[in-house]
Amino acid sequence: MIRLGRFIQSLALMVMKPDDLVEFGRQTYARGVGCWGSDDVLAEGLSPVETALLEKIPEKQGRLLLLGVGGGREAIPLARLGFEVTGVDFIPELVQQAKENAARHGVQIEGLVQEISELDMPAGSFDIVWLSRRMYSCVPTRGRRLEMLRRIHRALRPGGYFICTYLWQTQKMSSPIAELARKIFAFLTRGNLEYEPGDILWNSLEFVHAFSSEAELRSEFAAGGFAVCHLHIPASGEEGGAVLAPR
Numbered sequence: 001m002i003r004l005g006r007f008i009q010s011l012a013l014m015v016m017k018p019d020d021l022v023e024f025g026r027q028t029y030a031r032g033v034g035c036w037g038s039d040d041v042l043a044e045g046l047s048p049v050e051t052a053l054l055e056k057i058p059e060k061q062g063r064l065l066l067l068g069v070g071g072g073r074e075a076i077p078l079a080r081l082g083f084e085v086t087g088v089d090f091i092p093e094l095v096q097q098a099k100e101n102a103a104r105h106g107v108q109i110e111g112l113v114q115e116i117s118e119l120d121m122p123a124g125s126f127d128i129v130w131l132s133r134r135m136y137s138c139v140p141t142r143g144r145r146l147e148m149l150r151r152i153h154r155a156l157r158p159g160g161y162f163i164c165t166y167l168w169q170t171q172k173m174s175s176p177i178a179e180l181a182r183k184i185f186a187f188l189t190r191g192n193l194e195y196e197p198g199d200i201l202w203n204s205l206e207f208v209h210a211f212s213s214e215a216e217l218r219s220e221f222a223a224g225g226f227a228v229c230h231l232h233i234p235a236s237g238e239e240g241g242a243v244l245a246p247r
């Protein structure tokens with residue numbers, strides 16, 4: 001009965017189309033505005049994975065586009081390091097908070113309200129695009145992630161870099177029968193017809209695609225027009241990272 005209960009819980013992901021999944025995540029973040037701009041989150045600064053990825057690129061300054069800026073946790077230390085930061089988020093209050101928090105911490109950042117899979121930036125306008133806290137995984141469907149990669153590619157100057165982190169999980173996914181049942185449910189409800197194994201509704205809060213194969217990651221990045229300069233596959237799961245360069 002518990003397995004059946006969990007299976008039924010997982011069906012929530014299947015009734016939502018990709019646009020619904022983005023809106024579902026937006027509503028979650030709109031409810032938690034205060035959390036991302038809190039002093040506790042800001043005090044975390046850059047994570048060890050983020051610092052290690054940053055060390056892989058030669059650029060120590062330049063224009064940096066930070067996708068999913070939240071309250072400015074990464075924006076503030078990156079601006080302190082000397083990058084000219086533009087933060088993007090689909091929650092206007094968070095963009096405002098990030099700018100205010102940055103000013104409070106003695107640095108200035110620009111802010112824009114956009115949905116990252118529909119990113120719209122002038123061509124060749126950034127040296128680095130940054131998407132961390134496993135947010136690469138939060139874009140629903142491979143098709144939408146590829147579209148985002150193409151838009152990031154366009155926003156980068158030649159010789160620029162895209163740094164991102166994603167959710168990595170190697171444990172066994174659900175059984176083939178459960179996968180088939182999910183797909184049938186999506187078909188019957190005209191819901192998430194682009195469902196892929198690894199897609200989950202993380203804590204019933206937002207869409208996440210967990211990657212479990214290096215080949216899948218490499219083929220997705222290549223299809224989006226990027227060469228892999230560095231790939232961090234975590235030994236025990238959770239946050240993986242990549243440094244990519246436009247081809």
Ligand SMILES: C[S@@+](CC[C@H](N)C(=O)[O-])C[C@H]1O[C@@H](n2cnc3c(N)ncnc32)[C@H](O)[C@@H]1O
Nearest residue numbers: 029068069070073089090091094114115116133
């Ligand atoms: C997990 S929080 C991380 C915030 C910040 N980067 C940090 O690490 O503290 C994700 C942030 O990305 C934003 N976000 C999530 N999905 C987005 C989307 N599709 N388009 C734009 N912003 C998005 C959320 O509003 C939230 O501020």
